[in-house]
Amino acid sequence: MKKVKTLSSNTLKQSVKNGGCGECQTSCQSACKTSCTVGNQSCENPNR
Amino acid sequence: MIHQYKNNGYDIVMDVNSGAVHVVDDTVYDAVALLAEKLPEMDEPGPLPGELAAEVRQRLAREYGYGAQDIDDAMSDIQELIDAEELFTKDEYRDYVVDFKKRKTVVKALCLHIAHDCNLACRYCFAEEGEYHGRRALMSFEVGKKALDFLIANSGSRRHLEVDFFGGEPLMNWEVVKQLVEYGRSQEEIYNKKFRFTLTTNGVLLNDEIMDFCNREMSNVVLSLDGRKEVNDRMRPFRKGAGSYDLIVPKFQKFAESRGQMNYYVRGTFTRYNLDFASDVLHFADLGFKQMSVEPVVASPDEPYALQPEDLPQILSEYDRLAVEYIKRKKEGRGFNFFHFMIDLNQGPCVAKRLSGCGSGTEYLAVTPWGDLYPCHQFVGQEQFLLGNVDEGITNTAVRDEFKLCNVYAKDKCRDCFARFYCSGGCAANAWNYDGSITGAYDIGCEMQKKRIECAIMIKAALADEEEH
Numbered sequence: 243m244k245k246v247k248t249l250s251s252n253t254l255k256q257s258v259k260n261g262g263c264g265e266c267q268t269s270c271q272s273a274c275k276t277s278c279t280v281g282n283q284s285c286e287n288p289n290r
Numbered sequence: 291m292i293h294q295y296k297n298n299g300y301d302i303v304m305d306v307n308s309g310a311v312h313v314v315d316d317t318v319y320d321a322v323a324l325l326a327e328k329l330p331e332m333d334e335p336g337p338l339p340g341e342l343a344a345e346v347r348q349r350l351a352r353e354y355g356y357g358a359q360d361i362d363d364a365m366s367d368i369q370e371l372i373d374a375e376e377l378f379t380k381d382e383y384r385d386y387v388v389d390f391k392k393r394k395t396v397v398k399a400l401c402l403h404i405a406h407d408c409n410l411a412c413r414y415c416f417a418e419e420g421e422y423h424g425r426r427a428l429m430s431f432e433v434g435k436k437a438l439d440f441l442i443a444n445s446g447s448r449r450h451l452e453v454d455f456f457g458g459e460p461l462m463n464w465e466v467v468k469q470l471v472e473y474g475r476s477q478e479e480i481y482n483k484k485f486r487f488t489l490t491t492n493g494v495l496l497n498d499e500i501m502d503f504c505n506r507e508m509s510n511v512v513l514s515l516d517g518r519k520e521v522n523d524r525m526r527p528f529r530k531g532a533g534s535y536d537l538i539v540p541k542f543q544k545f546a547e548s549r550g551q552m553n554y555y556v557r558g559t560f561t562r563y564n565l566d567f568a569s570d571v572l573h574f575a576d577l578g579f580k581q582m583s584v585e586p587v588v589a590s591p592d593e594p595y596a597l598q599p600e601d602l603p604q605i606l607s608e609y610d611r612l613a614v615e616y617i618k619r620k621k622e623g624r625g626f627n628f629f630h631f632m633i634d635l636n637q638g639p640c641v642a643k644r645l646s647g648c649g650s651g652t653e654y655l656a657v658t659p660w661g662d663l664y665p666c667h668q669f670v671g672q673e674q675f676l677l678g679n680v681d682e683g684i685t686n687t688a689v690r691d692e693f694k695l696c697n698v699y700a701k702d703k704c705r706d707c708f709a710r711f712y713c714s715g716g717c718a719a720n721a722w723n724y725d726g727s728i729t730g731a732y733d734i735g736c737e738m739q740k741k742r743i744e745c746a747i748m749i750k751a752a753l754a755d756e757e758e759h
Contacts, residue, residue, distance in 0.1 A: 243367040245315045249750050250635035252376050254309030254644070254711060258383070261640025262390055267486075268399035268452055268654045269714065270666060275456075275490070275512070275557075275585075280648075280714045282632035282746075283639050286450070 263287045291381065292326045293708030294319060297748040298614060303377075304747070306708045307331065310376035311635055313751045317356050317364040322377070324349055325368070331380040335373045338365075384699050387645040395694060396446035399649070400437055401656040401667045404429045404467055405458040409494045411529045414561060414587045414595055416668060420458030423671035427659040428463040434470040436680040437657045442481050444683070454488045456656075456667055461495035471507050490514065490557075492526070493538040493545075501545050509553060513542045516558040517570020517584065524563060525595070543578055551580040555629060558584040561595035565604045568612035575619065575626045583629030586738055588668070588720060597734055606741045613745035617752045633712070633746040644711045650718050651677065651693025665693050668719030693718065696728055703731040713739045 265286040291306040301319040303312045314322070324346045325338070343365060350356045350364070371377035406427045408420030420426065441451055453474065455467050467489070474485040489504060490512040504511055515538060516522040523533025546554055556579045560567035567584050574582045586605075589596040597605070612628065619625050638644075648654065651665030658670055661680040669675040678685040698704045698715040716739065720732035 243370055244363045245318045246367045246371065247313045247751075247754070248310065248371075248376065249313060249747070249754060250309060250311040252305075252308035252310050252374070252379065253636060253638070254307070254641045255375065255379070255382075257309075257640035257642075258386060262642035264396070264398070264448060264653075265450055266639060266643055267450075269648045270401075270650065270654060270717075275667065280639050280644050280712065282629065282634060283643070284634065285637055285639055285643075287640070 260287065260289055261285075291331065291706070291708060292322060292378065294322060294326075295744055297610070297744055298617075298752065300748050300751045302744075302747055302751060304708060305371075305377045305379055306711065307381045307383075308376055308379040309635075309641075309711065310371070310379075311747055311750075312371065312376070313754075314367075315364075317350065317354075317360050318367055320354050320356075321346055321350055321361075321364045321368060325378070329378055332372065332378050333380055335375055338369060338372070383641055383645055387642065387697055387699060390642045390646060392695075394446075395652045396448050397441055397444040397653060397655060398448050398450070399452035399454070399654040400441050401454045401456045401654070402429065402434060402437060402470070403457060403656060403658050403667070403670060404434070404455045404460040404470075405463040406659050407462050408457060408459045408492070409462065409528065410459070410492050410526055410534055412492075412526045414525055414559060414589055414593075416588055417458060417670070422458075422658070424658075429466060429657075429659040431466050431469045431473075433657075433659065433661040433680060434466055435473055436661060438470065438474050438477065438485075440680045440683065442477060442483060445483065449482065449484055450486055451483050452486045452488070454490060456490050459492050459494065460489055461491055461500065464495070464500065468503060471503075475507075486510075488512065492534070493541050494528075494534065496538075496541045496545060501548055504545075505549055511545070511549070511554045513545065513554060513556045514558070515539065515542060515556055515574075516560070517564065517567065518573045521560075521564045521570055522558075525559070525561060539577065546579055546581075554581055556582045557629075558582075559587050560584055561587040561589070562597055562601060563595055565601055566608060567605075568608040568615070571612055571628055572615060575624075580626045581629075582626060585630075586735065588723065590723070599734060602734060602737055605738060609738070609741045609745050613749055617749055620753060621756055630742040631746045631749055633743070633750065635747070635750060641711070644714055645698045647697050647715050648718065651690055651696075665689070666719060668717070669722075692728065700729045701731060702729075703733075703736070707736070707740070709736070709740045709743050712743045 269280050293304040301314050350361050486509040488510040489508050492514045519535040522535045526534050571584050656664045656667040663677040664670045684690050698710045701715050704710045704715050718728040721730040724732040
């Protein structure tokens with residue numbers, strides 16, 4: 243593509259297939275304690 | 291759903307439903323905007339309708355003055371993205387997430403209120419100087435042990451269990467913290483569990499022994515400090531009024547270094563008194579900290595320090611200012627991590643995690659010094675949210691179920707918001723405080739969240755740009 247640089251492909255759609263294991267950190271247990279943020283959290287599923 | 295914006299010289303197009311994020315040139319940017327006016331989300335990839343494509347081509351030439359080749363290239367790239375299911379895709383997750391939320395949930399994290407007491411008198415404290423609408427109290431080892439037993443017993447097959455020592459100020463009950471860590475470790479092998487302990491502290495009582503213990507046992511520590519001395523000392527005084535900055539900063543600097551500048555956050559709160567909070571984040575960086583978070587105050591709107599809707603333009607421009615400086619320092623080799631600008635676009639959380647909310651009231655519970663269970667630390671002391679206790683478990687299943695079904699699709703304001711995959715519907719306590727419902731929204735918080743996401747993605751674009759050149 244000449245005019246587009248893709249930073250992220252369709253990762254959400256892909257994650258439906260192998261997601262939902264629940265091993266990831268609870269979002270509020272990180273730094274915030276007042277605002278729910280999940281976009282910056284890590285996935286802990288090695289099979290995704 | 292398409293969300294597009296320009297920031298710091300970058301044209302960014304997000305295909306919200308697929309998670310795809312593109313940096314584009316002006317022609318593609320304008321073409322996507324014109325297409326989005328009329329093109330519905332597509333069930334399957336396919337060619338753009340001929341009539342619409344022709345109309346968009348015409349408008350790009352006439353109204354925007356783009357040349358023919360330029361327009362051809364843009365339309366060709368757009369078709370390529372559609373074919374790859376990375377543009378104009380449909381939201382197919384609703385049923386998936388509703389089913390996901392209905393599954394049997396386990397408890398995986400506890401916020402232990404190890405001390406309802408504090409040695410500071412922070413003016414914005416939602417815990418009312420540690421007391422949470424109640425009396426001062428310290429959690430006994432027995433209550434804490436029952437809480438850990440409750441967590442193990444209700445965690446199903448989940449291996450990692452999270453326990454945050456919170457307060458008030460947890461170091462005011464330090465011996466019990468140590469005993470509970472020891473007890474938790476003793477149960478790991480028996481039940482095939484692994485505890486991740488964390489600590490949130492104001493630092494007043496921090497000493498070498500505590501730092502050594504934390505460096506061995508705590509997977510993260512949250513160090514409360516608000517930024518510049520005058521900002522911190524105004525809102526975080528001791529009970530007799532003296533500022534806390536001078537005592538605490540050297541301890542936190544030593545602690546951060548002793549942890550190799552990893553697995554901690556210096557965490558501040560900004561209020562109406564420091565709407566120029568980017569300076570506080572940068573102050574942390576200048577003090578040598580590498581991991582930091584500065585968050586908007588949670589307060590009743592009639593408090594003088596509460597953020598007001600008219601403060602938003604300044605707050606949003608502060609995030610922009612911070613983002614530009616953040617990139618600059620990264621490029622100069624003196625970068626730092628700001629919690630809200632961290633985003634993992636490729637290996638981040640799965641869609642189930644993104645849409646199902648923070649887990650409060652189900653996967654995540656707060657435990658008071660007496661062993662009462664609440665949906666999270668923010669609800670502690672509000673009797674209508676009392677869920678049960680560590681002896682009997684969850685008895686108020688009506689409130690538990692309300693939280694269980696709380697997800698992005700249960701929130702009217704989230705349905706058409708591009709940020710829903712990044713904030714997971716926001717904080718239930720904020721929604722309750724401002725909107726009177728856990729499925730409501732805190733509008734000021736939403737605007738800030740959206741700006742932070744836009745900045746975080748722009749930063750990714752800028753750093754990717756740097757790598758290429």
